[in-house]
Amino acid sequence: MQISVHDVFQARDRIKNFVIRTPLTLSGPLSEETGAKVFLKLENHQRTGSFKPRGAVNKMESLSGEERDRGVIAASAGNHGLAVAYTARLTGTTALVVVPQNTPTTKVTGIRRLGAELVFHGNNYDESEAHAYRLSEEKGLTFIHAYEDPYTIAGHGTIGLEIMLDLPETDMIVVPAGGGGLILGIAILAKAVRPDIQIIGVQSHASPPWYYSFRAGRMMEVEYRESLAEGLHGGIGKAIFPLVLRYVDDFVLVEEEEIADAMCWMAREHHQMVEGSGAVGVAALRTGRIPNIAGKKVVCVVSGGNVDAERLARLLSAEK
The missing domain is CATH 3.40.50.1100 (Rossmann fold)
Structure with missing residues (x-):
């Protein structure tokens, strides 16, 4: 890279x-x-x-129209999910966010308020990420990685x-x-x-x-x-x-x-x-x-x- x-x-x-x-x-x-x-x-x-919208917006702006039309998915401990939901709303893209079970309420509420679909899975980010990759394959969604x-x-x-x-x-x-x-x-x-x-x-x-x-x-x-x-x-x-x-x-x-x-x-x-x-x-x-x-x-x-x-x-x- x-x-x-x-x-x-x-x-x-x-x-x-x-x-x-x-x-x-x-x-x-x-x-x-x-x-x-x-x-x-x-x-x-x-x-x-x-800080997360800085990366999420830059990534979303790099996607093709076809990738946006398919919708995006992210795994997050909370803040990246908020950023992806925010960016998806700006661009008219659907977003699905996978978060751990213990994600703070303020982050969960914010993701929902911004219109993203929320899925709870796992006890930590790594478990949520693995599940998000599976869903990405199943649903044909574009994966927005939190850091890599x-x-x-x-x-x-x-x-x-x-x-x-x-x-x-x-x-x-x-x-x-x-x-x-x-x-x-x-x-x-x-x-x-x-x-x-x-x-x-x-x-x-x-x-x-x-x-x-x-x-x-x-x-x-x-x-x-x-x-x-x-x-x-x-x-x-x-x-x-x-x-x-x-x-x-x-x-x-x-x-x-x-x-x-x-x-x-x-x-x-x-x-x-x-x-x-x-x-x-x-x-x-x-x-x-x-x-x-x-x-x-x-x-x-x-x-x-x-x-x-x-x-x-x-x-x-x-x-x-």
């Missing part, structure tokens, strides 16, 4: 009328805590509440483009890492602009495939556990694995209590509703998981805000 800077610029032109150029905001409290100058890239402000697709990755790379246009002197970008499409897209663009920039991925101990695979230099089997960052659950892309090893500098892990604390901290300090998957970068910075950042300009990607209000309220209550 090959993705170039040119692909990211083409994606920017395809999606510019359908997505928001999200804010890059200086976090005074986080800068004070870390000794770095930390900026938050607030993708929770994006349409559908996460060059158009999806280039779409996500537009986040890196916006960061480098807004803050070209960025020293480090901290990115939540699920399947790998988000961090790879950002890394390809950012490294082209500034080769010495550091790209750091963050996962949870409950879903750590990139962390261990990166260190081993090969794809590793890991155990998955229930997590507040359910959007990061699942396997990693075999086709993009060599590219991630080439462009990403490191991965770190955070604990569940640290994710919960980061979600509450974002609500308290920045008045932002952030889901667990979107808060892992904040958690990593606040707990010192990423060393030697004092004096640097660091951008932390807040990848999504689709958290059930009841869940966030419980976390905030438990914090008192």
Whole structure:
């Protein structure tokens, strides 16, 4: 698989009328805590509440009329499904979305509201994806992959483009890492602009495939556990694995209590509703998981805000 800077610029032109150029905001409290100058890239402000429409719109715009007419299908932990449903509505395409049984209510409600057909299958993303591929074959639907697709990755790379246009002197970008499409897209663009920039991925101990695979230099089997960052659950892309090893500098892990604390901290300090998957970068910075950042300009990607209000309220209550 090959993705170039040119692909990211083409994606920017395809999606510019359908997505928001999200804010890059200086976090005074986080800068004070870390000794770095930390900026938050607030993708929770994006349409559908996460970064995912960037990739989904770019992919949909690449399809032929015949592929759109057949309808599309996606597997998702929630946010990709929202993005595909949103994009399908924009283009007049029918969409079927397969999600795990434990998908948060806010994401399920949003997918249905956008008009997609919803199928629950499996306990994690990988099981949902396998079922979605079967349905794709049976029904003749075009599969829209959440991360292992060059158009999806280039779409996500537009986040890196916006960061480098807004803050070209960025020293480090901290990115939540699920399947790998988000961090790879950002890394390809950012490294082209500034080769010495550091790209750091963050996962949870409950879903750590990139962390261990990166260190081993090969794809590793890991155990998955229930997590507040359910959007990061699942396997990693075999086709993009060599590219991630080439462009990403490191991965770190955070604990569940640290994710919960980061979600509450974002609500308290920045008045932002952030889901667990979107808060892992904040958690990593606040707990010192990423060393030697004092004096640097660091951008932390807040990848999504689709958290059930009841869940966030419980976390905030438990914090008192």
